[in-house]
Amino acid sequence: MGKHQYDLATQARKPTNVSLDIALVAEAKRLGINISRACEVGLTEQIAKERGRLWKEENASALESSNSYVDRHGLPLSQYRRF
Template sequence: MQSAEATNSTRKPTNLSLDSALLKEAKILGINISRSAEAGIAEAVKRHRQENWLKENASALASSNAYVEANGLPLARHRRF
């Protein structure tokens, strides 16, 4: 998956409500508010996608883990480490 900065996506002006003290401090520190908000939202989207994938694939993961517990790793005899 590509990051938001790696793609040439268009930006859309958006209104956000932010803690005023936090916003003031970020401006004093020279933090780019838009890019920081975008990075935070991108991280939240990534985390939710991961959680959803794990939920959707929980039974397959459990089945695979149960197989390995019962039978060991497939092709384990070919491992050289």
């Protein structure tokens, strides 16, 4: 489990109201899906995705600088690579 992932079985819960599509809720209930847990899983995935996007945005200049260096000079220590 990563640094920002959560153990959904052991975390404290906060009651929250959400508006969901009626057909989705009906189908989830028919299939025995725990709607709260499904929402948590989806929210956890969205949080991870947004954190990744923000990290890339915040570090774009450093990544660009590093890539530019490699383009100009090659990989550091490349003479020691065996592949």
